[in-house]
Amino acid sequence: MNEPILELAEVTKEYRTGPVAVEALRGVSLVIDQGEYVAIMGPSGSGKSTLMHILGCLDVPTSGRYALAGEDVSTMDESRLAEVRNRRIGFVFQQFNLLATLTAWRNVELPLVYAGVARAERRERAESILGYVGLGDRVDHRPGELSGGQQQRVAVARALVTDPSLVLADEPTGNLDSSSTAEVLALFAELHAEGRTIVLITHEPEVARQAQRVIHILDGRIVEDAGLTGVTSAGRR
Ligand code: ADP
Numbered sequence: 001m002n003e004p005i006l007e008l009a010e011v012t013k014e015y016r017t018g019p020v021a022v023e024a025l026r027g028v029s030l031v032i033d034q035g036e037y038v039a040i041m042g043p044s045g046s047g048k049s050t051l052m053h054i055l056g057c058l059d060v061p062t063s064g065r066y067a068l069a070g071e072d073v074s075t076m077d078e079s080r081l082a083e084v085r086n087r088r089i090g091f092v093f094q095q096f097n098l099l100a101t102l103t104a105w106r107n108v109e110l111p112l113v114y115a116g117v118a119r120a121e122r123r124e125r126a127e128s129i130l131g132y133v134g135l136g137d138r139v140d141h142r143p144g145e146l147s148g149g150q151q152q153r154v155a156v157a158r159a160l161v162t163d164p165s166l167v168l169a170d171e172p173t174g175n176l177d178s179s180s181t182a183e184v185l186a187l188f189a190e191l192h193a194e195g196r197t198i199v200l201i202t203h204e205p206e207v208a209r210q211a212q213r214v215i216h217i218l219d220g221r222i223v224e225d226a227g228l229t230g231v232t233s234a235g236r237r
Contacts, residue, residue, distance in 0.1 A: 002033040002034045002035050002036075003033065003034050003070075004031045004032065004033050004034070004067075004070075005032055005033065005034045005036075005068070005069055005165060005166055005197050006030065006031070006032040006055060006066075006067075006068060006166070006197075006199075007030075007031050007032075007065075007066070007067045008028050008029055008030045008031075008054075008055075008061075008064065008065070008066050009029050009064055009065045009066075010027045010028075010029055010063070010064040010065070011025055011027070011028045011029070011054065011061040011063070011064035011065070011066055012025050012026055012027055012028075012061060012062050012063045012064055012220075013025040013047075013050050013054065013059070013061055013062050013220075014062045023220055024047045024050040024220055025047050025050055025051060025054070025061070025220045025221075026219070026220035026221050027064070027220075027221065028047075028051065028064070028217075028220070028221065028222055029222075030215070030222065030225075032197065032199065033197075034165065034195075034197055035192075035195050035196070035197055036197055036198075036212060036213060036227075037188070037192040037197075037198045037210070037211045037212045037213070038198065038199045038200070038211055038212070038213045038214075038215060039200055039201075039202055039207065039208035039210075039211035039213070039214045039215070040052070040199065040200070040201045040202075040214075040215050040217060041201075041202060041203060041208055041214060041215070041216050041217075042216055042217035042218055043218065046217045046218050046219060046220065047217055047219070047220040048170075048201045048217060049170065049201070050220075051217065052168055052170050052199075052201055054066060055166075055168055055199060056085065056089055056091060056168050057073055057076075057081050057084050057085050057089065058085070060073065060074065061074075068084065068088065068166075069088065069165065071084075086111055086114055086115055086162060087115065087162055087164065088164050088165055088166060089164050089166050089167075089168055090156075090158075090159030090160055090162065090164040090166070090167045090168070091159055091168055091169075091170075092152070092155050092156055092159050092167065092168070092169035092170070092172045092200075093155070093169075093170050093171075093172070094170055094171035094172065094174040094175055095175065096143070096148075096151045096152055096154070096155045096175070097155065098143040098151055098154055098155060098158075099143075100142065100143050100144060101142070102142065103139065103140045103141060103142055104130055104135060104138055104139050104140070104141050104142075104143075104146070104154045104157075105123065105126040105127055105130060105139040105140070106126075107143070107154055107155075107158055108126040108129060108130060108154060108157045108158045108161050109122040109123065109125070109126040109161065110158065111158060111161055111162045112125060112126070112161055112162065115162060125161055126139070126157070126161060127139050129157045129160055129161050130154070130157050132157070132160075133153040133154070133156055133157045133160075133187060134153065134183075134187075135150060135153055135154065135157070138150060138154075147180060148175060148176050148177065148180050149176055149177075149179065149180025149181075149183045149184060150180075152172060152173075152175075152176060152180065152183075152184050153183065153184065153187060156172075156184070156187055156188075160191075164196075165196070165197060166196075166197045166198075166199070167188075167191060167196055167197065167198045167199070168199050168200070169188075169198070169199070169200035169201070170200070170201045171200075171201055171202060171203070172184055172188075172200060172202075173185065173202070173204065173207055174202075174203075174204075181204075181206075181207070185207065185210055188200070188210070189210060192212075198211075212227060213225070213226065213227030214226050214227075
């Protein structure tokens with residue numbers, strides 16, 4: 001049996017702007033086991049990004065409980081949160097978020113700089129992971145010298161360089177043409193086959209089809225959770 005990596009119980013998130021409150025999440029309960037490949041779908045404004053920010057420890061719930069690898073996130077102070085973000089979670093974004101002036105390997109080594117890894121080891125690990133994503137011959141290229149699909153593979157390499165147990169991706173193929181989408185999806189499939197946990201937001205059915213489990217959210221609630229074990233009306237317990 002796989003252990004849960006993420007456990008959310010009745011998580012709510014309220015944004016307050018002056019007198020106006022928006023309930024972006026209205027009681028989300030969800031368990032994701034290590035090694036699962038999960039897609040989150042839902043219309044714009046349904047709460048997907050808010051959920052991703054909470055899963056990634058970039059924001060905290062207004063109420064409810066979130067445990068990451070068994071550790072209650074609400075008990076972590078800012079330095080522990082930063083450490084968890086850096087070591088346990090790899091982030092991939094729609095806009096790649098690469099630094100334009102840095103070469104591929106310099107972009108990939110960044111999380112290791114923050115983690116305090118020595119320079120020679122950083123270079124070795126960055127080059128090795130770039131080889132793994134099929135860019136061993138592009139380590140000294142800058143983002144502007146790479147295709148969209150190659151840039152996203154650099155971003156995936158950066159997400160993986162700290163060997164995180166969880167990869168969170170927010171519309172990772174949203175800016176890619178179909179052949180680059182296929183490249184990035186093949187890479188995610190490989191990560192999943194190696195036992196990584198992947199949670200991605202997408203609005204593209206062909207991307208979601210590759211996941212083992214698809215969670216639909218609407219108005220801040222899980223309305224469908226369809227996985228290998230079948231469909232349930234709310235989060236799996
Ligand atoms: P999605 O990613 O599905 O488009 P979001 O999580 O971005 O949805 O947003 C959910 C709801 O929360 C929306 O109504 C949005 O306007 C609101 N919202 C998101 N972020 C903020 C914020 N920082 N301040 C106020 N309201 C926000």
